[in-house]
Amino acid sequence: MAELRVALCQINSVVGDIDANTKRILSALAAAEQAGCHAAVFPELAVTGYPPEDLVLKRRFVQDSRDAVEHIAARSGSCAAVVGFVDGADGCQNAAGVAANGRLEGVYHKRELPNYGVFDERRYFLPGTGDPVLHDVAGVVVGVSICEDAWVSGGPMSLMAAAGAEVIFNLNASPYHVGKLDQRVGVLRQRVSETGCAVAYANLVGGQDELVFDGTSLMLDAGGRIIAQAPPFREHLLIAEVEVADRPELSPPPAIPQEINQVDPGLDELHEQYEALVLATRDYVHKNGFTDVGIGVSGGIDSSLVAAIATDALGADHVHGVLMPSRYSSDHSVADAEALCRNLGIDHRVIPVEPGHQAFLNMLAPSFDGLDPDLAEENVQSRIRGTLLMALSNKFGWLILTTGNKSESAVGYSTLYGDTAGAYAVIKDLWKLQVYAFARYRNQRAGRDLIPENVLVKPPSAELRPDQRDDQSLPPYEVLDPLLEAYVEGDLTLADLCGQGYDPELVSRITGLVDRAEYKRRQNPPGVRITAKAFGRDRRLPITNRYRGGD
Known part of the structure; x- marks a missing residue:
């Protein structure tokens, strides 16, 4: 031959x-x-x-x-x-x-x-x-x-x-x-x-x-x-x-x-997916003419993983962490964020949002007079952070990476013009449980707690009100993620999900959140796709839409 x-x-x-x-x-x-x-x-x-x-x-x-x-x-x-x-x-x-x-x-x-x-x-x-x-x-x-x-x-x-x-x-x-x-x-x-x-x-x-x-x-x-x-x-x-x-x-x-x-x-599956995230981040930054990125580092699991991926993609000298604590931020959140930055070797700065937060509350006080504090006041903090990050981007030429995951994006657990402000959403196609899995994988690969252990074990929280936790607004991610995956990636209807044994009340509430958040997702930055159906090019549903698919 x-x-x-x-x-x-x-x-x-x-x-x-x-x-x-x-x-x-x-x-x-x-x-x-x-x-x-x-x-x-x-x-x-x-x-x-x-x-x-x-x-x-x-x-x-x-x-x-x-x-x-x-x-x-x-x-x-x-x-x-x-x-x-x-x-x-x-x-x-x-x-x-x-x-x-x-x-x-x-x-x-x-x-x-x-x-x-x-x-x-x-x-x-x-x-x-x-x-x-x-x-x-x-x-x-x-x-x-x-x-x-x-x-x-x-x-x-x-x-x-x-x-x-x-x-x-x-x-x-x-x-x-x-x-x-x-x-x-x-x-x-x-x-x-x-x-x-x-x-x-x-x-x-x-x-x-x-x-x-x-x-x-x-x-x-x-x-x-x-x-x-x-x-x-x-x-x-x-x-x-x-x-x-x-x-x-x-x-x-x-x-x-x-x-x-x-x-x-x-490569094994986690390594393969992680390398996809790293390559996509590097190319988005470099192909769009940037060298450096800025990340709002909160001490939470999502921003910690994004910072690790960005460091692997670009090198520590090109990644900049920004800590923006508010009156509701816990001491451990600041300490965990600082420890993460030290472990990764990236620089960081601390810009408390309290002066701006109080100024906004004072400005809004006449309009909000007589009304109980609620989501409106909470989201002011997130939007101040988005404004600060974009100001740093303008001044120093950083491309801002957002830190929202697929679970949060699915149910609209984010703030428009706040934590969604930025240019690239690194983990937008990772369910919350996957975020934890990747963080543990990265630590295992490093042979040490690159992402601090406390970040991995503490309850996730947006810290926009006293003692806030994600599970006060959402079911545990062990319950939420499989339901979301079936609805978003599997294209199942309410009737389908109930037929699989999910609680009808839970199904109605969560799918309603997903459907109502479509307008938010349309305004989110692009991010890397690693599943067969990501939000964006894969899943194109009308914003104005009353179909529910129930009995």
């Missing part, structure tokens, strides 16, 4: 930065050529970044994308470059260009356009049509497909195999969520079984707004066995050799003194 040597170029593109993406592609292509590869396969829309969204409505953007591919083609050599870009030759299309020996030899247009979950490709692209176009790569008949093409049984890959393809290249921008790798491998093995072709799967890596791409590029042989796998959550050039039927025109690749067909062992 002869061997085809392929470089799976797992790169981190920046949406809209066509020049920088092109340079990154050319650098990887040069490395692949030097390694004696017959082909270098890049991710979906590697030239433009993914998803480009409404940028593709700009005709100049589409032309710039095509020009970049022509430039890459002109720089290509004997190693064929298979590069994703936006094409505008016949309407706007999600395309892959195949280039070698200084010219663009062909272009494939994606046929299957996903339009579910976080994907909106039918809004932007026309599907490819016509007979499959195959390419000769070092004497091997190769089909080129793009992402969703691989998820359709009897689809484009089957057509390519029927037309004579021996190996299929698949370019991807497949976003991460828990369990996604297993799904991909299962689907790819189905396509291998249907086609009898080996599959080279190149995936994008990096954070882009709410999405994070894990990479984990793969090479499967014609038996469905993973013969090479790239590490997740970092750029990597994976060189794989796959056996193909003996052909006299396939020359053996040169001997290269480096490891071929490496299979990364992967």
Whole structure:
């Protein structure tokens, strides 16, 4: 059997930065050529970044994308470059260009356009049509497909195999969520079984707004066995050799003194998710032109975890903690927040909110005269904190990270223009119980109490009134989180939940809170998605909505 040597170029593109993406592609292509590869396969829309969204409505953007591919083609050599870009030759299309020996030899247009979950490709692209176009790569008949093409049984890959393809290249921008790798491998093995072709799967890596791409590029042989796998959550050039039927025109690749067909062992689930949070945070900060972040550190579990993730993402010198105690803050909250900052090695400052709090109460006193104190007075404190953080952001150029979790966001346990004020919500897709699990995981990984033990064991509280605790307003998170997960991620109705044994009164109250908080979530900052259904791009419910789904 002869061997085809392929470089799976797992790169981190920046949406809209066509020049920088092109340079990154050319650098990887040069490395692949030097390694004696017959082909270098890049991710979906590697030239433009993914998803480009409404940028593709700009005709100049589409032309710039095509020009970049022509430039890459002109720089290509004997190693064929298979590069994703936006094409505008016949309407706007999600395309892959195949280039070698200084010219663009062909272009494939994606046929299957996903339009579910976080994907909106039918809004932007026309599907490819016509007979499959195959390419000769070092004497091997190769089909080129793009992402969703691989998820359709009897689809484009089957057509390519029927037309004579021996190996299929698949370019991807497949976003991460828990369990996604297993799904991909299962689907790819189905396509291998249907086609009898080996599959080279190149995936994008990096954070882009709410999405994070894990990479984990793969090479499967014609038996469905993973013969090479790239590490997740970092750029990597994976060189794989796959056996193909003996052909006299396939020359053996040169001997290269480096490891071929490496299979990364992967990460355990908590480590995998944590690395997704770190990468997404780093890329959001850096790709948006920031170096430093500010975090309101309260001594609670949520802000402690966010501070730890930010420190891992950016380095301690670029993370700034802000302690903003009020008249209701406990002594241990301040002490725990200070201990956390010392443990992480980040700087911190203390700005008591009491002067501003009292000033606001004095200003509001005529309007509130004769009324009992309630949520209005409580939320003033949170909004003062938001104002302080944004003032520090303006003065020092910090990007502010918010600290709300998915449980709080679900039921509206947050203050608009207060604790929701900021640019990026690091843990917005973590249920409260997951926040505790990640904090313990990070301590275990550090081999010490990086996040102080008292933060992990004390009852969670917003500390906006005397002796306040979360469980005075909400059921215990051990009860709340599974109910919310079933309603939010499982799309169950009130009747469904009651049928599963949940208390009808509890179901009515909690689902009512979720539905009424939709207007708040629409105003929250973006944050990384690590589940199959996060608030934001995945879950799009009307704000004005009276459907309850009960008997």
